[in-house]
Amino acid sequence: MRANCWYGKTTVEVGDVPDPQILNQRDAIVKISSTAICGSDLHLYNGFIPTMQRGDILGHEFMGEVVEVGREVTNLKVGDRVVVPFPIACGNCFFCKEQMFSLCENSNPNAWMAEKMFGHAASGIFGYSHLTGGYAGGQAEYARVPFADVGPIKVPAHLNDEQVLFLSDIFPTGYMGAEMCDIQPGDTIAIWGCGPVGQFSIRSAFLLGAERVIAIDEVPERLQMAEQGGAETIDYSQQNVYEALMDKTGGRGPDACIDDVGMEAHAPWPIEAYDRVKQAMMLETDRPHALREAIMCCRNGGTISVIGVYGGFIDKFPIGSVMQRSLTIKTGQAHVQRYMRPLLQLIENGDIDPSFVVTHRMSLEDAPRAYDIFKNKDDNCIKVVLKPDWKGNGDSAAKDDSYTVVH
Amino acid sequence: MSTNLRTGLPNTSAKRLAKGLGWFSVGLGLAELLAPRAVASISGVSKERTGLIRLYGLRELAAGIMIFSQEKPVEGVWSRVAGDALDLTSLGIAATSPDAKLGRVAFATANVLAVTALDVMCAMQLSNGNKHGIHAKGSCIVNATPEEVYQFWRNFENLPRFMRHVDSVTDLGDGRSNWKVKGPAGMEVEWDAMIVADDPNEVITWRTLENADVDHAGAVRFERAAGGRGTIVKVNLEYMPVGGVIGAAVAKLFGEEPEQQLNDDLRRFKQMMEVGEVVVSDATLFGTGYMDQRPASPAAAQELEGAEMLPSETATNYASEGGTMR
Numbered sequence: 001m002r003a004n005c006w007y008g009k010t011t012v013e014v015g016d017v018p019d020p021q022i023l024n025q026r027d028a029i030v031k032i033s034s035t036a037i038c039g040s041d042l043h044l045y046n047g048f049i050p051t052m053q054r055g056d057i058l059g060h061e062f063m064g065e066v067v068e069v070g071r072e073v074t075n076l077k078v079g080d081r082v083v084v085p086f087p088i089a090c091g092n093c094f095f096c097k098e099q100m101f102s103l104c105e106n107s108n109p110n111a112w113m114a115e116k117m118f119g120h121a122a123s124g125i126f127g128y129s130h131l132t133g134g135y136a137g138g139q140a141e142y143a144r145v146p147f148a149d150v151g152p153i154k155v156p157a158h159l160n161d162e163q164v165l166f167l168s169d170i171f172p173t174g175y176m177g178a179e180m181c182d183i184q185p186g187d188t189i190a191i192w193g194c195g196p197v198g199q200f201s202i203r204s205a206f207l208l209g210a211e212r213v214i215a216i217d218e219v220p221e222r223l224q225m226a227e228q229g230g231a232e233t234i235d236y237s238q239q240n241v242y243e244a245l246m247d248k249t250g251g252r253g254p255d256a257c258i259d260d261v262g263m264e265a266h267a268p269w270p271i272e273a274y275d276r277v278k279q280a281m282m283l284e285t286d287r288p289h290a291l292r293e294a295i296m297c298c299r300n301g302g303t304i305s306v307i308g309v310y311g312g313f314i315d316k317f318p319i320g321s322v323m324q325r326s327l328t329i330k331t332g333q334a335h336v337q338r339y340m341r342p343l344l345q346l347i348e349n350g351d352i353d354p355s356f357v358v359t360h361r362m363s364l365e366d367a368p369r370a371y372d373i374f375k376n377k378d379d380n381c382i383k384v385v386l387k388p389d390w391k392g393n394g395d396s397a398a399k400d401d402s403y404t405v406v407h
Numbered sequence: 408m409s410t411n412l413r414t415g416l417p418n419t420s421a422k423r424l425a426k427g428l429g430w431f432s433v434g435l436g437l438a439e440l441l442a443p444r445a446v447a448s449i450s451g452v453s454k455e456r457t458g459l460i461r462l463y464g465l466r467e468l469a470a471g472i473m474i475f476s477q478e479k480p481v482e483g484v485w486s487r488v489a490g491d492a493l494d495l496t497s498l499g500i501a502a503t504s505p506d507a508k509l510g511r512v513a514f515a516t517a518n519v520l521a522v523t524a525l526d527v528m529c530a531m532q533l534s535n536g537n538k539h540g541i542h543a544k545g546s547c548i549v550n551a552t553p554e555e556v557y558q559f560w561r562n563f564e565n566l567p568r569f570m571r572h573v574d575s576v577t578d579l580g581d582g583r584s585n586w587k588v589k590g591p592a593g594m595e596v597e598w599d600a601m602i603v604a605d606d607p608n609e610v611i612t613w614r615t616l617e618n619a620d621v622d623h624a625g626a627v628r629f630e631r632a633a634g635g636r637g638t639i640v641k642v643n644l645e646y647m648p649v650g651g652v653i654g655a656a657v658a659k660l661f662g663e664e665p666e667q668q669l670n671d672d673l674r675r676f677k678q679m680m681e682v683g684e685v686v687v688s689d690a691t692l693f694g695t696g697y698m699d700q701r702p703a704s705p706a707a708a709q710e711l712e713g714a715e716m717l718p719s720e721t722a723t724n725y726a727s728e729g730g731t732m733r
Contacts, residue, residue: 024687025683092682094548134688146686
């Protein structure tokens with residue numbers, strides 16, 4: 001089959017790889033109809049996640065049709081149309097029983113590696129380094145889905161792929177980012193990062209009862225999409241974020257702050273330069289500018305919700321501000337399985353149509369160019385969906401009609 | 408809860424001897440420090456040498472303190488050996504001195520030689536224990552009752568389903584079992600073991616029979632976790648030093664990171680209990696490129712008999728190929 005594989009920093013290639021097979025009796029094989037590139041794939045693309053290996057298949061946002069099931073999968077049958085959650089979870093261990101699926105104790109065969117790095121291991125994840133299990137990803141024609149009796153959710157035929165695809169990751173992730181804020185009626189929520197996850201946090205915050213959402217970014221089309229979602233915006237390249245937020249909230253600060261940015265934050269140049277130097281010297285692995293700023297801006301007694309991905313260690317963390325001002329920090333990889341059904345219900349009710357976030361639709365064969373466009377935010381790119389059954393030829397620099405752009 | 412394991416590698420007699428030598432160091436050190444003239448007289452050396460004897464006293468005291476401050480006083484005892492060498496050299500020089508009493512010097516030398524022999528023996532035993540004795544302990548928490556976990560483990564024939572090195576365990580009845588273990592370079596090591604203690608739902612201990620090629624003992628304990636959140640499983644394994652090719656093979660098998668290997672086994676044990684089979688990923692088949700993923704071995708194969716694809720079979724192939732990459 002064809003698959004998009006990682007070959008080193010900023011190098012991905014679509015090539016021929018062996019078809020996946022049933023390896024455990026609770027596996028299913030899914031023929032992928034739509035797959036997306038996630039912002040967190042860029043952390044792999046940019047070489048910030050350790051334990052990647054040349055040839056690893058990328059991708060953890062995918063959906064498609066079940067073409068084969070293992071003996072113990074009784075809830076799915078061949079032909080079912082399913083969306084697959086990105087954390088791999090057994091459904092039987094303590095954490096799965098507690099609905100904390102991204103902490104599954106049994107799904108990461110390389111848990112010992114993660115233990116060395118994090119103290120304890122979290123769940124396996126599709127296509128996301130060997131630290132998270134060494135599972136092949138979903139930017140491919142087919143994928144093996146372990147614990148298919150727990151993860152994948154069947155979706156109704158009247159909803160198209162782009163309306164349900166993001167149940168695999170960014171919608172539940174953005175939603176959990178907002179849910180962790182414990183939003184009370186009348187709350188003001190500030191959101192750092194208006195990428196795809198940030199967009200879903202904005203809309204989820206309103207769904208959960210926020211009165212005001214203030215979104216922070218510098219990319220015009222992202223800020224525009226945030227405004228379409230009902231948010232006020234701050235362009236950090238034009239304004240001092242702290243001053244702008246204090247101005248909007250009478251000096252008290254937002255009730256909760258969501259970090260939808262993670263480890264590769266951009267910042268005003270002296271701060272970004274400082275963090276980039278430390279990152280390059282391996283003195284810190286992550287650039288936590290958004291997190292630092294969110295903490296300093298949050299109102300006393302407020303909540304910091306960290307849903308952007310961090311991978312290692314940071315520097316100059318304002319713990320004094322957190323402690324002195326009774327802040328609460330909540331965080332985690334999204335427990336996607338917990339949210340899929342209720343969020344699908346919201347989609348069916350017409351409360352939200354997740355397809356608003358898609359700007360580019362391209363052939364799987366064009367994945368290398370898609371990564372490049374997405375990374376550089378060229379061509380007003382916010383979210384790319386890859387279609388394995390569109391047969392582009394990969395040599396697409398001159399073929400502008402090989403993808404569609406929707407604004 | 409005490410088990411019937413022989414505890415403490417290196418063996419306890421070497422440790423006890425080390426303690427005795429430690430007290431000897433302290434006694435002699437104090438004597439040399441406080442009564443150097445008497446010491447000089449007894450050993451027949453010149454009474455001019457009290458300064459040097461006091462210094463040697465300090466050295467003895469330091470060795471004694473070192474021995475008592477270490478759980479396994481390898482360095483302390485080896486420092487005594489070095490001290491003995493210094494003592495013998497000094498006695499040799501003393502014998503050439505005009506006012507030496509040769510009879511007493513010879514008597515002192517004989518005594519030091521005897522102690523030196525003890526020191527060397529003790530130090531070697533302690534160091535050997537370090538190299539060849541293998542002790543590993545590990546634990547995991549399983550989402551099942553102590554009864555369920557005990558039942559699974561008590562059937563020793565289940566053990567190869569999650570223990571990487573164990574090829575098969577055959578129940579011989581009467582609490583006896585035959586173990587076949589994959590050794591390095593394709594050799595197979597085999598032994599008979601017997602259950603030493605069996606408290607249902609609490610503890611099982613076993614050890615090899617007297618005439619076995621391998622001196623091995625193990626214990627597994629099952630404790631109800633706080634709040635009824637499953638069962639804590641604690642395992643202790645010991646492989647005593649044995650000579651010969653088989654001893655070397657076993658040492659190599661468990662030598663590198665015995666605790667890591669045990670914890671890997673326990674992780675797969677947890678998967679067997681909670682998921683019903685060992686969980687594998689693509690890297691299980693193709694390797695991580697960093698280190699072996701250490702997939703589990705055989706028995707899952709029996710379980711999956713009739714399936715189109717036997718992961719454990721593939722996993723076993725992968726392991727026996729030494730983790731070759733795609």
